[in-house]
Amino acid sequence: MASQKSTDNEIGINIQNTLLAINDVTVKIKKELELIEELVSKNGHLLTAVKTANLTLSKKAQEMGVNVEDVNIMESAGKLQQDLLDVTSLDITERLNQMDTRDM
Numbered sequence: 001m002a003s004q005k006s007t008d009n010e011i012g013i014n015i016q017n018t019l020l021a022i023n024d025v026t027v028k029i030k031k032e033l034e035l036i037e038e039l040v041s042k043n044g045h046l047l048t049a050v051k052t053a054n055l056t057l058s059k060k061a062q063e064m065g066v067n068v069e070d071v072n073i074m075e076s077a078g079k080l081q082q083d084l085l086d087v088t089s090l091d092i093t094e095r096l097n098q099m100d101t102r103d104m
Contacts, residue, residue: 053096060095 056096056099057092060092
C-alpha cells in the first residue's frame with residue numbers, strides 16, 4: 001500500500017513537472033509570436049515589402065536604360081549587362097531610404 005502511494009506521488013510529480021515544462025514552452029512560443037507580430041506591424045507584410053522592392057528596382061533599372069527582359073535572358077546565358085555591374089546594394093539602400101523619407 002505504501003509503495004502504491006509512493007508510485008502515485010512520483011507519477012503526480014512527473015505529471016506536474018511535464019505540465020510546467022509545457023507551460024514554459026508555451027510562454028516561449030507566445031513571446032516569439034509577439035515578436036513576429038511586432039516586426040510585421042513595424043515593417044509591413046513581407047509580400048508587400050518584396051513587391052515594393054521589385055517595383056523600385058525595376059524603376060531604377062528603367063532609369064538606367066536597362067531592359068529587364070534582356071537581363072533575364074543574359075543572366076540565363078551566364079552574362080551580365082555592364083550597367084548592372086555599376087549598381088551596388090548601397091545604391092539601392094540609399095534610394096530606398098530617400099523614398100522612405102519622402103513618404104513621411
